[in-house]
Amino acid sequence: MYRYICIIACVFVFMAGVVQAQPDVIVGSLPGTNAYGSNTVAGEAIYAYSVATTSCNIGDENLDWIANNNQHPVIAQDLWRLHDGRFTQIGSSWLKHGFCALQNTGLCPGCNGGGGCLSFLTPGCADPYSSGLNGNQSNLGPRSQVNATTGFFPYPYSAPPIPGGQGTIGRRVQVKETDLLSANYPGAFYFVSGQYVALDDSAAGNQANNASYRRVTVSQTGNHNLNFQGSTQMMQPPIQAWQDFQNSVTLVDVEVPNDGLFIAGYDVTDNGNGTWNYEYAVYNLYSDRSANSFTVPYPAGASIITNGFQDYTWHSGEPFDGTDWQVTLNPGIGITWATDSFNVNPDANALRWSMMFNFYFTSDAPPADNTATLGLFKAGGAGAPDEMTFTVAAPSGAFLPAVQNLSCTVGATSDPSVDLSWTNGASYTAITIRRNGVILAVLGGTATSYSDTDASYGNSTYTVQAEDATSPAAAIPCDVLITPLPQSNFSCTQTDPDSNAIDLSWSNGMTYDAITLSRNGTVIANLGGNATQFTDTAATISTHLYELTATVGGFDGDTQSCNITVLPPPPLSFTISAPSVDAGYDPATGIGDFTANVSGIESTSNTGFPNDVSGYSLAMVFDGSLLVVTGLDDSVVPTPLDFFSGQWADGAVTIGAVVSFLSTTSLDLTDSTNLATIEFTTNSGGLINQTGTFVTDLTWQNGVTIGTLPVDNLIIVGSDPMPPGFSNGQVTLTPGAGDTFVRGDINDDSSINIADAVAGLAYLFSGGPANCLDAVDTNDDGNANVADGVYLLTFLFSGGPTPPAPFSDCGSDPTGDSLDCDTFDNCG
Numbered sequence: 001m002y003r004y005i006c007i008i009a010c011v012f013v014f015m016a017g018v019v020q021a022q023p024d025v026i027v028g029s030l031p032g033t034n035a036y037g038s039n040t041v042a043g044e045a046i047y048a049y050s051v052a053t054t055s056c057n058i059g060d061e062n063l064d065w066i067a068n069n070n071q072h073p074v075i076a077q078d079l080w081r082l083h084d085g086r087f088t089q090i091g092s093s094w095l096k097h098g099f100c101a102l103q104n105t106g107l108c109p110g111c112n113g114g115g116g117c118l119s120f121l122t123p124g125c126a127d128p129y130s131s132g133l134n135g136n137q138s139n140l141g142p143r144s145q146v147n148a149t150t151g152f153f154p155y156p157y158s159a160p161p162i163p164g165g166q167g168t169i170g171r172r173v174q175v176k177e178t179d180l181l182s183a184n185y186p187g188a189f190y191f192v193s194g195q196y197v198a199l200d201d202s203a204a205g206n207q208a209n210n211a212s213y214r215r216v217t218v219s220q221t222g223n224h225n226l227n228f229q230g231s232t233q234m235m236q237p238p239i240q241a242w243q244d245f246q247n248s249v250t251l252v253d254v255e256v257p258n259d260g261l262f263i264a265g266y267d268v269t270d271n272g273n274g275t276w277n278y279e280y281a282v283y284n285l286y287s288d289r290s291a292n293s294f295t296v297p298y299p300a301g302a303s304i305i306t307n308g309f310q311d312y313t314w315h316s317g318e319p320f321d322g323t324d325w326q327v328t329l330n331p332g333i334g335i336t337w338a339t340d341s342f343n344v345n346p347d348a349n350a351l352r353w354s355m356m357f358n359f360y361f362t363s364d365a366p367p368a369d370n371t372a373t374l375g376l377f378k379a380g381g382a383g384a385p386d387e388m389t390f391t392v393a394a395p396s397g398a399f400l401p402a403v404q405n406l407s408c409t410v411g412a413t414s415d416p417s418v419d420l421s422w423t424n425g426a427s428y429t430a431i432t433i434r435r436n437g438v439i440l441a442v443l444g445g446t447a448t449s450y451s452d453t454d455a456s457y458g459n460s461t462y463t464v465q466a467e468d469a470t471s472p473a474a475a476i477p478c479d480v481l482i483t484p485l486p487q488s489n490f491s492c493t494q495t496d497p498d499s500n501a502i503d504l505s506w507s508n509g510m511t512y513d514a515i516t517l518s519r520n521g522t523v524i525a526n527l528g529g530n531a532t533q534f535t536d537t538a539a540t541i542s543t544h545l546y547e548l549t550a551t552v553g554g555f556d557g558d559t560q561s562c563n564i565t566v567l568p569p570p571p572l573s574f575t576i577s578a579p580s581v582d583a584g585y586d587p588a589t590g591i592g593d594f595t596a597n598v599s600g601i602e603s604t605s606n607t608g609f610p611n612d613v614s615g616y617s618l619a620m621v622f623d624g625s626l627l628v629v630t631g632l633d634d635s636v637v638p639t640p641l642d643f644f645s646g647q648w649a650d651g652a653v654t655i656g657a658v659v660s661f662l663s664t665t666s667l668d669l670t671d672s673t674n675l676a677t678i679e680f681t682t683n684s685g686g687l688i689n690q691t692g693t694f695v696t697d698l699t700w701q702n703g704v705t706i707g708t709l710p711v712d713n714l715i716i717v718g719s720d721p722m723p724p725g726f727s728n729g730q731v732t733l734t735p736g737a738g739d740t741f742v743r744g745d746i747n748d749d750s751s752i753n754i755a756d757a758v759a760g761l762a763y764l765f766s767g768g769p770a771n772c773l774d775a776v777d778t779n780d781d782g783n784a785n786v787a788d789g790v791y792l793l794t795f796l797f798s799g800g801p802t803p804p805a806p807f808s809d810c811g812s813d814p815t816g817d818s819l820d821c822d823t824f825d826n827c828g
Contacts, residue, residue, distance in 0.1 A: 023198075023206075025058075025073060025210060026209050026212070027053055027232070027235075028055060029212075029232045030232045033131050033225075036135065038168065038169065038223070049175065050172055051134060051193075053075055053194040053196075054127065056108035056125070057108075058123070058124070059206070063121040065098055065099075065100055066120075070152065070154065071200070073197060073198040076092075076194065078092050078354065080193065080213070080356075082246065085246060086279055086360065087242035087265070090176070091312075094140035096136075100117035103115045103116075103125040106126070107126040110123055111126065140171040141153075142317075143318065144318050144319055146353075150199070150202050159171075162316060169315075181220065190216050191216065195285075197210065211354075212232050213236055213238040214231065215241070239281060243265065249265050250267070251263055251264070254390050260289070262282055263282075264372070265283070276365070278361050278362070281358050282351060282357055282374065284351050284353050287376075289377060290378060291375060292348065292375055293338035295333075295337075298335060298394060298395040298396075301401040302365035304363055305361070307335060308361070309324055311325070311355075311357045320348070321345065325339045342378050363395040364474030366396065367393040368393065370392065372392040374390070402475075403424055406420065407478065408420055410482050414509065419449070420452070421449040422476070427445065429445045430467050431444070432466075436461055456553065457483060458554075460479070483558060484551070486509055487508055488506065488509065490561070491505055492504050501539070508532060511530065512529035512550040512557075515527040516548075517547070518546070519539065524536060540566065571722055573602070573725065575727055576715075578700065578727065579596050579809060581811055582806055584814045585682045585735060585812055587688070591682055592733065594809070594810050594827075596698065597674045597809065598620070598677075598729075599672045600613075602669040612717065616655075616675060616714060618700075619700065620700055626682060627651075628680065633679065635677070636676070639666070642660050644657045654706050693733065693735070713726070734812075735814075740810040741774050742808065742810055742826070742827065743775055744807060747759040754796060764785065771822050772824045775821065775824065784819060810824075
């Protein structure tokens, strides 16, 4: 039918009795395909294809083929499937833009050939575009920008970028893998099609013959390659394949005045049980006005038992909405599928050119011819119709109406039962209730409800079928799923922050046969039906999804879930401290020596206090223009260390210590405990000939690099590093003697007690030894005399004032005097 119409319409246009020359492009052959592989979109595998097309100009005038404007054809490629009587569109591409035309001979008659790749296609000549060219993503443009009625599109066209993660499939023919699998569609037939749209072809009114189709098979492995079966059906639109391979199908042309052509197809199947399946497909070949509703009439007494709709999803950034058309049932008027009008949403999911939508339902009424209505999406000109009507098979005839408004009240329950209710569509003599095909009851003809008290958990299909004497109405189905009552109040808690154990608890809705508990999809416990709690001791530090499912009679209740992030134990708190030191320097030389003991202490609020410290690393910075480190000493650490070492450089020092390589001993930081002695000297270049007091900081700092790696301040508990808090220190440098000593430690034994007072008095009155007269000068008045002994004894036994600096820690005399300190062994 279409071939005849096209050949007549496409050769001549009669205008005022004059024969006008005109171009007429067709798809003469579909010679090849490409399969590119897949990307995953929204969790679903999408496969990509392209289809080779060879065009012919069967007109008697050149067809424009100019690359750098819109006077060239665009090429659509699509994929289709026929399965169980339903013909559907499952794949669609963007449009290949033509760039020049070869002048090949042999496919269509009348070509003189030659001339290379030109800006036009001469009559009778063919131009091949390989599947590689037709799948070249950089030269594929949106369908949404093309008016297939006029052939117009903007040039240059605008194309949004290929969406992320779709580099393989973007813009090409896209097909869901589930639509290609024979396991899902056994015995299905598949078809590819190509369609050309061109300005001058459209101006000549020759759009109706621009599409052709060809059958293919689909490989079930790899990239799901397409293989041809049979030849190209030239000038046959793809919906023609439905009728060609299913001869019960009727196709109807629906030509919109001054616009374009729809082709509607329909088929009706008798199910043999008082119901019929009604199948419709509407294909838009080249209507720009498009369609936004489809109505099939049915009488008031008929029942629409089930219904459905299928479209194809736009992709690669096309602007159109993909929302399914909504269905409305109006007994006595019809069943209508519809989307928004153009005025409400210009990007609504209208039935646009080169696309096909499916509409289907099951009814208890037999078919007869009636009038369907296709509503048009865009407005036409003055006097243009808003809808098109055409003849289809639709529910009709004399029949016994089935019951109406069947409902099944059921759900999660501890006592499975199903309550059915309905309204009667006519006077019946009996009503039969079935569950899964088995008769449960035969009721009187006026019954409108039934309770199945012997229902069981799981899926069941109930049917209610009325009859009048021996004439049965359609059996109206109702599907139910009965599940056990679920648990509630499911919670998961890390009760003890120092443990990874997770306490799970819940409330049971009933008594179950068993309860299954899983973590991240893996079963971790099979519990008795009365269990209400469980402790998971094997959880790791991570985020976990727990799922709880109860089972009764082999059927599961609704799964309950809870998420929890298992946290590591909170970090332990320590503080490291640097001292405040008073030290002196000799203004004549700029030299002064002193030591600083650094210490650490653990917070009493720590979990497990006191914790065993196995090591530490320390990093300190200071003003290198004033201070220089000369050495490190671990003799002040109360526990012997297996390893102690450090490095120092200009303005920085780092220390590392390990208590025991074999973990046989540890360090207790319950109280403030010395971790190291740092030996300093002054930087003579910064202090020589100075007479002022200088104050500089001893500052803890992470990331100090002296060797090859940066050093952080860390206290090690077991093998876990704990960043400590910082208490920084300070050094006050006062001009005076440069030697370091401890004031009052007259006998140089690292402690101050009555023995020092005795040593001082022996020096003064008995000629006893005193190697450091600055240490004897307890009151720091610049003299060594009896007043110093009295001062020290008063401090030791009568609460007198503390001796002036340097006291407790080594340091230089901050006040200048004539006393010397020849040696003081405990200050190095």
